[in-house]
Amino acid sequence: MTERIEKLRALILSNWHHRFRRQADWQLDRQFAAENLPPVRRSAAAGAAVLNEEQPVFIPGAQFAFMRTVKNLPDLYTPEEWENMRKKYTFSEKGVPFNFTVDYQSVLAAGLPQFREEIFTRRNRESGEKREFLDAALLEIDALLRLLDRYIAAAGKEQFLQTEALLKAVRSRAPETFAEALQLFRIIHYALWCEGGYHLGAGRIDQLFYPYLKQDLDNGRITLPEALETLEEFFLTFNIDSDLYCGVQQGDNGQSVMIGGCDPDGNDAWNYLSEMILRASCELKLIDPKINFRVNRSTPLSRLALGSELTRAGLGFPQYSNDDVVIPALVKWGYSPADARNYSCAACWEFIIPALAHELVNLDAVSLPEAILSTMRRTRAENFGDFCRDLQEVLREKAVGLLEYYRNIRTLPSPLASVCCPPGLAAAGNITENGKYHNWGIHGTGFAVAADSLTAIRMAVFEMKKITMPELLEILEKNFSGNEQLKTFLRQLPKAGSGHTAELEKLSGMWEKAWDGLKNSQGGIVRPGTGSAMYYIWHSRELPATPDGREAGDAFPANFSPSLDRPLSGPLSIIRDFTAPDLTGVCNGGPLTIELHDSVFSAENAGMKLAALIADFIRRGGHQLQLNTINRETLLDAQKHPEKYPNLIVRVWGWSGRFVELDEVYQQHIIRRSQLSLP
Numbered sequence: 001m002t003e004r005i006e007k008l009r010a011l012i013l014s015n016w017h018h019r020f021r022r023q024a025d026w027q028l029d030r031q032f033a034a035e036n037l038p039p040v041r042r043s044a045a046a047g048a049a050v051l052n053e054e055q056p057v058f059i060p061g062a063q064f065a066f067m068r069t070v071k072n073l074p075d076l077y078t079p080e081e082w083e084n085m086r087k088k089y090t091f092s093e094k095g096v097p098f099n100f101t102v103d104y105q106s107v108l109a110a111g112l113p114q115f116r117e118e119i120f121t122r123r124n125r126e127s128g129e130k131r132e133f134l135d136a137a138l139l140e141i142d143a144l145l146r147l148l149d150r151y152i153a154a155a156g157k158e159q160f161l162q163t164e165a166l167l168k169a170v171r172s173r174a175p176e177t178f179a180e181a182l183q184l185f186r187i188i189h190y191a192l193w194c195e196g197g198y199h200l201g202a203g204r205i206d207q208l209f210y211p212y213l214k215q216d217l218d219n220g221r222i223t224l225p226e227a228l229e230t231l232e233e234f235f236l237t238f239n240i241d242s243d244l245y246c247g248v249q250q251g252d253n254g255q256s257v258m259i260g261g262c263d264p265d266g267n268d269a270w271n272y273l274s275e276m277i278l279r280a281s282c283e284l285k286l287i288d289p290k291i292n293f294r295v296n297r298s299t300p301l302s303r304l305a306l307g308s309e310l311t312r313a314g315l316g317f318p319q320y321s322n323d324d325v326v327i328p329a330l331v332k333w334g335y336s337p338a339d340a341r342n343y344s345c346a347a348c349w350e351f352i353i354p355a356l357a358h359e360l361v362n363l364d365a366v367s368l369p370e371a372i373l374s375t376m377r378r379t380r381a382e383n384f385g386d387f388c389r390d391l392q393e394v395l396r397e398k399a400v401g402l403l404e405y406y407r408n409i410r411t412l413p414s415p416l417a418s419v420c421c422p423p424g425l426a427a428a429g430n431i432t433e434n435g436k437y438h439n440w441g442i443h444g445t446g447f448a449v450a451a452d453s454l455t456a457i458r459m460a461v462f463e464m465k466k467i468t469m470p471e472l473l474e475i476l477e478k479n480f481s482g483n484e485q486l487k488t489f490l491r492q493l494p495k496a497g498s499g500h501t502a503e504l505e506k507l508s509g510m511w512e513k514a515w516d517g518l519k520n521s522q523g524g525i526v527r528p529g530t531g532s533a534m535y536y537i538w539h540s541r542e543l544p545a546t547p548d549g550r551e552a553g554d555a556f557p558a559n560f561s562p563s564l565d566r567p568l569s570g571p572l573s574i575i576r577d578f579t580a581p582d583l584t585g586v587c588n589g590g591p592l593t594i595e596l597h598d599s600v601f602s603a604e605n606a607g608m609k610l611a612a613l614i615a616d617f618i619r620r621g622g623h624q625l626q627l628n629t630i631n632r633e634t635l636l637d638a639q640k641h642p643e644k645y646p647n648l649i650v651r652v653w654g655w656s657g658r659f660v661e662l663d664e665v666y667q668q669h670i671i672r673r674s675q676l677s678l679p
Contacts, residue, residue, distance in 0.1 A: 185234075249663060446532070599677070
């Protein structure tokens, strides 16, 4: 890291730039309601208003520009309007596009002036609603260009001459250099957040920016050290406004990038920018951007060892996605092979196809342990096979129920985001309705708790006949009160992660089968997954005790991971168990998460040992893996003395955040996770 980047990093971490922020007194929702503006005009008018309100600010020593000075975005609808709309429609989260990635490549290839001209030309060929939609997009683009002009004027006046030249270049034409491409990306990414979109992934940036870097290197315009410095400054821009981005917790902002993988023909797409991205992230030690790393059984150990250096740094990423599983899963679900090979990740780990669609991959979740309790209340099973058939029926009912609940789902228009995707521009309409794919994703939470509960039911009720189903259910509803001996017995039964896989495999197949043949209201399928998102806390809070010995209200493990507070044999055993199921049918996303004690890196060859562990995970057919390096004593001290640990980073569920910024419930969950050593 150069001295300039060190100073910039320190300045941003000190929140120096926050002094330029202000709260805007928006009243647009009332104005829109009084004028009875249609949704598409509201979205565009609000986005343009934010861009018009923004003022140029420069960070000393930085070449890249554009940062938020207005802290809050305007509401599009009054509370009364929202109430009426919710009586007619169901909305996912905030009701706007999220968890997707636009076509940055096409925008960069055209450049802002030509991109606007293409939209204007198409607008002149359209009429009615399509023309209105493109007019709305142009309203936002013109506001963005005016803001860019204000930045150029201010940069010249304040003698930020390098920034002025950079901004003038992207204002007048398509980017030609690495720095210009990064700056234009920053401008578009910034504008999409101002429009109201969120959890906007950056996509496969090593593929996006590599041609610009290669051309600069080939022409002698830049050296590799200079390129690394430029990339590190670009990464710093992801951390300038991230505290203003919405999420369940600070850090949950969806600024994920993907590196590695293959090209549309299946060839290895790794390049020297891919490696540079890992190095930049490792040096900066910041939570954004969050790195996802596509791998396969042919990925060299040396490449995996590079990724392990970020784990050593305690970043909680890269998250590894296995092409050998993910690509066949996507093709099985109807994606073309070329599109499947171009997959990236949404906010956390849900697999998406950039640029071509806005799919609701994080729509909702089903509590698998709750499904087992529901089955226990209604079953008359005389054997374990009968119980599993009853559970399959319950899971199917929950699947059908969710589809019915979301039958009238609606997503509000986002004109700028939509025209930044080829299908949206071609249709002159919202990307949510006009994307190439319309599939949804549903999480299956508490996988290990549910699998371990199935084991307990099989063994304690049907094989050992230690207790009847009604008796067990009554004890669970009383939270084991007066039955500590039974709770201890249930906890000592075989568990996923300690050499037991039968029920984990069975449950995975049942979860896949629950969605077989079902179509959503957009005509797509539903992709079940093994992730949990924040539901590992939410679903567990009100749930009674479960047959695995878990007490009422106790948290589930995050994602596809062993239960909390259970004896584990080590990372190899966990990997063997959690790669045993065929995961291609439950591949919406949801990583196996393993916590390592930070002492594992005291060994000289720790990086290669971790690389070998990752390679084993890949060969065994795991779909996603994330590794967290933690130290319980450090975390406990950080709770007592947060001022000592301002940048202590941990992996939460599908993202990394600063430990001291998390709510206590998430802090406590991380502290409880097992801290393992490498074999």
